[in-house]
Amino acid sequence: MPIFLEKRQIVTPGDLIAEGEYIAGENTFVENGKIYAARVGIIEYETKKVDVVALKAFYVPRAGDIVIGTITEVGFNGWTVDINSPYIALLRASDVLSRPFKPQKDDLPQVLDAGDLVVAKIVSYDRTHDPQLTVAEPGLGKITRGQILKITPTKIPRVIGKKGSMISMIKQETGCNIILGLNGVVLVTGKNLEDEQLAVQAILKIERESHTSGLTDRITQMLKEEKSKKGGKQE
Amino acid sequence: MNDKPEKLMDKKGLRLDGRKADELRPVKLEVGVISNADGSAYIEHGKNKILAAVYGPREVHPKHLALQDRTVLKCRYHMAPFSVQERKSPAPSRREIELSKVIRESLEPAVFMEFYPRTMIDVFIEVLQADGGTRCASITAAALALADSGVPMRDLVVACAAGKVEDTVVVDLMDTEDKLGAADVPVALMPNLNAVTLLQMDGKLTQEEFEKAVGMALDGCKQIYAMQKEALKSKYVNVGEQTKEEAEE
16 A cells, blocks of 8 residues: 655646555545546645645635635626636625615615625535625625735645744734635735735745745745845835 | 658658657647646647647636536637648638547546536647647647646646558658658557547558557657656746755855
């Protein structure tokens, strides 16, 4: 029952990873008792389970996920929202207004118009139905300020880091508030533009170098260097 | 370029461009060349120059084409008007429509179609310069672009052709050999699963010749497959090396 490849090796689709009594985890599949990779990614395994951490993938909705989406269309009793996924999400008017929707009285484009950004939670999704969103919870709703950037959805866990170490470090160093949409859209809001740009820079660096080791240290170093540069100019 | 060569193979058994019977043309592969696309690849196979771009999975347009149990794979093979000696009309020809279908069918077994119902994956293949064996090079590039886009796949797909020139079975025909030679056998392969997804023949071959041609084409596929893997990995390996250098500085 061998594993044929070492940890943190890059695999391509169809690469044979393991044989025998292993559990095929993410981005893998089993054929004739052998486990193969299904995406370009890096191998990770625990005692029994073999995973491929994808280096590039798209977002597949899951109930309970927090996502950031763009309103694409105002409908009769709600909105369609682009959540950076193969499926278009729906947001109902009664959910945003938190009372029954009255077509005679309420003017939907005034509440949310095409192009507006929202932080929302996925209520329901399955193979046969498009995802449904809600904003009726604290912290959710229309985005009024800050910067948006898009990264590959599979790298969101890397931005969070082990037990949130990476994200809390960036928040602390830049003084920005960061909301990570699990669909790969990130919202950065800070006191001024420079802080925001620094946080954006850090997150983009994480995306580029996510498959390398010692990343948290490098990001900390980068942030400190950039900050001291700016501090020097002001004085 | 239009004058016909008298012989496609000289006394030493070398072909028009000096290759041996079992020798491939030089192949160069690159991944992630089109930043607007979700996945892309570029192949130079001899004088062939082909771009492949993948978009999706995304919503299906027009909507009635959507399938409830799996994704729709759409393929468009197109030759640029300047890709051949005489201007090719940019409108899709009979041949291009057929090749689009053939390429789609050779890629479909490799993609997990049932994972994302009611969506569509678009594969665009643009031939910039053609010199025989474009369908094979297109399949190789399209499979790379699919893998690059993050679509889950059972295996990569590689394709290579073999054929008969002056009574000898040779691998990887170029344009003149294809036109003046006796037969052409393109083969597409999923190397790890050891499954053939495309097998065509035009011309006449005896059974022994056919078997030999398929064997040679499969060998060619395996050679190109190694380069395909290398191209996919190099996109990420280079970044790893850069950061190492930075750390050492």
